[in-house]
Amino acid sequence: MRRTRGFPPLVWLLVAAAGLVGFALSLGLPWRDTELRLDVTTRAVMALAGALLLGSVARASADASARHAWAVGALGASVLAYPTVLAVAAAEVGGSATRVLANAWHVVPLTLVQLAPLLAGAHAVGRTHRRWERAVLVVAGVGAAVTAVSLAVPGSELLLLVASVSWFGSFAIAPVGTWAGVRGTSGEVRRRALVAALASLVPVVVITGCVLLGLVATTVGGTDGVTLLMLGFSVGTLSCGLLSLGAGAPQGSPVLHTSTVVATMHALLAALSLVVGALATLGTAAAEAAPGPAVMVGMVVALATVLPWWWLHRWTLRVVDPASEVRHELARLGPVGAGGQRLALLHVLRRVVGDGDLELGYDPDGSGPTPDPGRHDVVVARSATGSPTVVAITADPAAAHRLRELGDVDVQVEPALLEARVEQASLRAESAAQRERTRLSNDLHDGIQGRLLGLALQLQLGARDLGDPAAALLAEEAVTTLRAAVEDVRALGGGRLPDVLVRDGLAPALAELLRPLHPLVGLELPTARFGAVAEAAAYFVVAEAVTNAVKHATAHRVEVRVRVRDDHRVEVLVRDDGCGGADPRLGRGLRGLAERVAAVGGVLVVRDAGPGTAVEAVVPCAS
């Protein structure tokens, strides 16, 4: 953001004072112009609008030293000077020069109401190029020159018409330029850019509205339309200048609250309703209707626009704060139980972006999932260091686009991310615990077994040399006892991870484990490795479930399917055609299994599947 040095507040105040003095003096001049009539009140309102703008710039210039503050200051000065210039011209002081000046004066404030929002928007989003501003200046310059020529040369009304049309057409530049800046922004920057964009629209809508209302007033009541036009001009420039300043307001200013921005958008939409109503009235009046019914038609039409306006409310909210829909949907879900945050977020995001197959990848440390450009992955949230923490995986370009438009949803994502972080930590702890358990059990079993075996062997060998048959018998008995103890120690090691699982992974380990049941069991296993903890959990789930199926359910066929899902979870499914009736509440084995799966952050479901039972477990992969 390039900053330029602003005037000290005092300068703006001096300009305001000088303008007000000039205005007061102009009140004493006689109004001789019969074509253009402006009463004192209207002129005072114009001067007041200019003075207010200057005062606001003086107040804000401590922070707002950027270019748009200059533009607003200049706008205030030109609006404040406008009634004075008009009065001087109307008093026919200074001849044709003042007349031309008065006729062309509106070019100055109307150029500035475009420049100020453009500069404010550029300031808000850090835009450095100035092509929009240049375009406005070129069009204004050409428009002013043509107007001047057409005024000086009699009979060039057509030229004046062309100049006016191109001049009014140029009013699209500022809205287009400022709205272009809104795209792709989020949070407060977005709201600043939006305020600037609104600032560019407000004068267009308000002045157009007032012109139309003026025409209505002239048609219906015979009142002077110029008064309304000038009032609209004052309100329009004042709001435009204030909004432009608001776009550069200090951080956290109430002007930048979501509700303020939404309210401003609604005010603008309301003004549009009035414009539509005025157009309807004019149309009806043009069709030779009486003034009364024409106004009624206009009012009805204006009211009718309220309905679509209400429909636009959601759109408005989404424009101002794209994350609002996510927030709203999450709030509608109510309190989410422990462990359900990620599911809730997934559910909501799927709905909001309209992609039922969307998946979310979490990486609390911000070191793992990188978006795959081959798909349409979108980074939903980033860590403080800027690395992606939540990545949405989608194959749908439209959904990806909507996800990108969501902007800042860090706050909404936080609970789910926290959950993922807790799970990762517990997985790590479980992984460490598993390692420690394996080590301990290895040490314990090997140590004890080796010692018992050594003892038994020594005893057995020693007993050979015993002459006493009774002692030999006793020694033999001791050896038998020791042998049983060795068997017991091995049996105790039952919960140990098989070496083949640790070394070669799940598929070879399960193939080995289930080989005796080969004709009975259908295996569908991934060849890739996916983390020791998840592998161990999957191994024990399959082992227990298949054992149950064969032992208790007298199954003829057991299907085992293990797959790694896109969301880095391992899905284990064991399904048999046995007699069913398995329930984790009843079987100690299944309950132990459920606890084991829960300990690694997974879920175990046992359900009846037609004939037989399906045991289903989903376990997160350790990273």
Added chain:
Amino acid sequence: MRVVIAEDQVLLRDGLVRLVEGAGHRVVAAVGDARQLVAAVNAGRPDLVLTDVRMPPDNTDDGARAALLLRQRVPGLAVVVLTQGVDAPTAARLADGRADAFGYLLKDRVLDTDTFVAQLEAVAAGGTVIDDAVGDGVRREDHRLDALTEREREVLGRLASGRSNPGIAADLVISRRTVDAHLRSIFAKLAFDVGEDDNQRVLAVLRWLAGASGPGP
């Protein structure tokens, strides 16, 4: 025969030394870790190595790795691996494509002292001894084994355990002639070239191991 024993548990190691020496063999070295085992084999030129799987320095499968290395590097060296738990893939890995002069047994078997010594001698003589427990995991993985009858597979399993023909006959309570008939049938079904009897036995055991370790290369 000359034997090197590697076992990190002192009590068991001493027991093994006593057992082997009691059977009239010479223990040229008894060591407590895998590195010393390799050094002892290089220095002592033994006929047979008897080693534990889990040993220092890493306390993982150092002994098994040393055994594999020795089988590959020292021609004619017989190796018996003692292990805490048996599994067929490990057996196949340690056999390394040739089942001769190779043993793979549960540690507990040392308590059946006479059988154990006989097994050691069988391996030293170029035979193959695979623990019965490995056979528990064998079914019809190799489709060539599918052709075998249940009885023939029992015979093949015992053959792999290092039993002699009379031993198999006694185990299964059948006559020696029946065992011979089964073996001929097995060798024919596994489509080995008719050659020397011992060679066929080794090939059959290898096939059996391959079947036990899943669809391997």
